[in-house]
Amino acid sequence: MFEDLRDLYQEVIFDHNRNPRNFHVMENYDRMVEGFNPLCGDRLTLFLKLDGETITDASFQGSGCAISTASVSLMTEIIKGKTQAEAEELFHTFHKITTGKSEELQLEAVGKLAVLAGVREFPARVKCATLAWHTLDAALKNEQQSISTE
Amino acid sequence: MxxxxxxxxxxxxxxxxxxxxxxxxxxxxxASCQKPQVVIDSLVNLYSHDYANVHRGVHTLSVRSTDLFEAAREKVKSFINAKSEKEIIFVRGATDAVNLVAQTYGKANIHAGDEIIITAMEHHSNIVPWQMLCEEKGAILKVAPMNLAGELLMPEFEALLNAKTKLVSIVHMSNALGTINPVEKIIELAHAQNIPVLLDGAQAIPHMVVDVQALDCDFYVFSGHKLYAPTGVGVLYGKQALLEAMPPYQGGGDMIRTVTFEKSTYAGLPHKFEAGTPSIAEVIGLGAAIGYLNSIxxxxxxxxxxxxxxxxxxxxxxxxxxxxxxxxxxxxxxxxxxxxxxxxxxxxxxxxxxxxxxxxxxxxxxxxxxxxxxxxxxxxxxxxxxxxxxxxxxxxxxxxxxxxxx
The missing domain is CATH 3.90.1150.10 (Aspartate Aminotransferase, domain 1)
Structure with missing residues (x-):
């Protein structure tokens, strides 16, 4: 059963859904942005701590499906220590692998995030995976208001 | 059987x-029901043999389309037991029907300080049109609460009714919870204070016998696509006296009697509320769906x-x-x-x-x-x-x- 879903729901995703990393409110954050997907009600708050150009810490709060929770959990792990420009670059690459627009999938460029590439086959679920990154994008651009996938 | x-x-x-x-x-x-073959066939047959615009030409196809279109209105009338075809207004769907009532009856009768009552279990389509009207008019939207089972709290509902209440607009059956509201009692309580009642019947109509005269509701709205009919068609039922007193909704062709650049006069019911070419095939499909439901x-x-x-x-x-x-x-x-x-x-x-x-x-x-x-x-x-x-x-x-x- 659920053979068709093996690419979408990989064990890493279940793991991050059960035990999300960096799942807490951050004290003394530099950036805080809310992300919202009005279609499904997924809601997350992303906190960033910055040291100049470098993201020194990231955490989140909120509730969402397994895909969106795993995506934001993985994101907070991977962006720590990256410069803002590197994080933006990762966002664009991630966007490409999840929307399938890239001719050659740059899976190695996104490391662990590659487990989310399976959403390409599930158009209704792409936004679950990208909500975290759109929220990060808004945070890096220092847009204060809530962002929405719609 | x-x-x-x-x-x-x-x-x-x-x-x-x-x-x-x-x-x-x-x-x-x-969300939407699937369609029986007779509904699919009604679309194919219309476009293959009988299609033209309605209420316009003297030519044969226009007469055929008009007859099929008006026969569907008669079927809807019988299906919900309305008194007259004049009380059956074809719209795009339940949402369109609620907006029609808000923009015509609402604009004419609801003023600053007046109150509209809805419930805690409404679909957005029976919330937002009233919020928009209240914002424009300075009226107040009151929400009757429910319990954790998803049942309307009737004493609290009754307590909201007062001299400032100008309309009760309530879902007949909740799409999110399945609750069927005690609409007979709601209507009785509201009417005791001369307050009209709109029922959002989008979910109720495919699942039960709806008799608008027995209910004595003032407005009843539903969508065709949840009743095994095509998308793009819905029905506003309104009591004739209310509909006649209401100003028109949209202006355009079909809803007028005469037009000059100085002034236009409006058509009678139901056409007064049906500006422009309607969803002809979809209305005829709705008639076919009702015929099918009646056969079961x-x-x-x-x-x-x-x-x-x-x-x-x-x-x-x-x-x-x-x-x-x-x-x-x-x-x-x-x-x-x-x-x-x-x-x-x-x-x-x-x-x-x-x-x-x-x-x-x-x-x-x-x-x-x-x-x-x-x-x-x-x-x-x-x-x-x-x-x-x-x-x-x-x-x-x-x-x-x-x-x-x-």
Whole structure:
């Protein structure tokens, strides 16, 4: 059963859904942005701590499906220590692998995030995976208001 | 007589579809119902043999289309037992009908300080049009509360009625919870204070006998696509005296008697509210759908669906971690639920991989989700063609996905 879903729901995703990393409110954050997907009600708050150009810490709060929770959990792990420009670059690459627009999938460029590439086959679920990154994008651009996938 | 389930299933060609190599189990009927062959044929036959614009030409095809179109109005009239065809206004859907009443009856009769009563379980389409009107007019929207079972609190509702109340607009059957509201009592209480009542019947109409004269409601609205008819058509029923006193909705062709650049005079009912070329084929399709429902009988359909709901509820309660959202005593064929630590969107994707179509989300009823403090629910909703065997497939799918999530 659920053979068709093996690419979408990989064990890493279940793991991050059960035990999300960096799942807490951050004290003394530099950036805080809310992300919202009005279609499904997924809601997350992303906190960033910055040291100049470098993201020194990231955490989140909120509730969402397994895909969106795993995506934001993985994101907070991977962006720590990256410069803002590197994080933006990762966002664009991630966007490409999840929307399938890239001719050659740059899976190695996104490391662990590659487990989310399976959403390409599930158009209704792409936004679950990208909500975290759109929220990060808004945070890096220092847009204060809530962002929405719609 | 036994319910002719095999014949009914054979009448809906889409039920033969395979989804991801599995037989389709379609349980998203509260969002939209599938169409029987007679409805599909009515569209094909119209466009193949009888189609032209209505209420216009003297030529044969225009007369044929007009006759079919007006025959559909007569079918709707009989189906809901309205007094006259003049009380049947074709619109785009239930949403359009609520907006029509808000923009005509509402604008003419609701003023600063007046109150409109809705309930805590409304669909966005019976909230937002009134919010827009209240904002424009300085009127106040009052919300009658419900209990955790999803039942309207009648004493609290009654206490909201007062001299400032200008309209009660209430859902007949909730799309998110399945609750069937005690509309007879609601109407009696409102009418005792001369307050008109609009019923949003989008969910109720496919599942029960609706008699607008027996209910004595002032307005009744519903969509065709939830009644096994095409999209793009719905009905506003209104009592004739109310409709006659209301200003027109949109201006244009078909809704006028005479037009000069100085002034236009308006057509009589029902055309006054039907500006522009209507959804001709879809209206005729609605007539075909009603003919089909009459051939089975709404009482028989209601009994079949009540059996499905009772069975589904009984099976669902056996699943650990499954919580039913909406447990009203009076309930239609809707099973809204959550699973412990599994998001409805994941439930929806997993069930889809088994060929099962359910809805996952807020069901256009965000205040209901807020009330139950859930971001979303999964919802299985039943129709005349569903079976207990399909409910077994659903329940087995739910058990398996719980296991997969661990």
């Amino acid at each position: 036994t319910y002719p389930i095999e014949k009914i299933r054979a009448d809906f060609p889409i039920l033969n579809e395979k989804i991801r190599n599995k037989p389709l189990v379609y349980l998203d009927n509260a 009988g709404m009482e028989a359909i209601a009994a079949h669906e009540a059996e499905l709901l009772a069975y589904a509820t009984e099976q669902a309660l056996k699943i650990d971690g499954l919580k039913i959202i909406g447990e009203a005593k009076e309930k239609g064929g809707i099973l809204s639920f959550t699973l412990h630590r599994i998001h409805p969107h994941d439930i929806g994707t997993m069930l889809d991989s088994l060929g099962i179509a359910i809805r996952a989300g807020h069901h256009c009823a965000m205040p209901v989700m807020d009330f139950y403090k859930v971001p979303a629910t999964a919802r299985a909703s039943f129709a005349m063609y569903n079976t207990k065997a399909e409910i077994d497939v659903l329940m087995s799918g739910i058990r398996n996905l719980i296991e997969m999530f661990g």
